[in-house]
Amino acid sequence: MYCNYCGKVIQDDANLCAYCGRRVGAVAARKHLVRSRRDRKVAGVCAGLAEYLDLDVTLVRVLTVVLSIIWAPLLIAYVVMWIVVPEEPLRLADQVSIQVPEHS
Numbered sequence: 001m002y003c004n005y006c007g008k009v010i011q012d013d014a015n016l017c018a019y020c021g022r023r024v025g026a027v028a029a030r031k032h033l034v035r036s037r038r039d040r041k042v043a044g045v046c047a048g049l050a051e052y053l054d055l056d057v058t059l060v061r062v063l064t065v066v067l068s069i070i071w072a073p074l075l076i077a078y079v080v081m082w083i084v085v086p087e088e089p090l091r092l093a094d095q096v097s098i099q100v101p102e103h104s
């Protein structure tokens with residue numbers, strides 16, 4: 001198949017383009033908004049949002065803290081998301097940790 005972004009030929013079962021690094025193919029499946037288990041500071045809301053919106057997690061955290069100081073209802077929104085948004089399933093976190101290459 002071809003990469004939609006750079007047009008180069010890539011493997012049919014590839015999730016990432018080897019040339020430009022963009023997500024292709026199967027990963028386009030619908031993502032679910034979940035609270036992250038592996039990359040959390042408080043409740044995993046910011047990490048989950050960053051993952052869902054494909055943004056940098058630090059940017060989301062800084063914006064959340066700064067905007068909460070300026071506009072307090074955002075803090076309530078955070079608590080509501082803490083309650084409403086489900087935690088990332090355990091097996092999903094396990095898969096991610098398996099993908100990390102170990103050099104021995």
Ligand SMILES: [Zn+2]
Binds near residue numbers: 003004008018019021
């Ligand atoms: Zn590409």
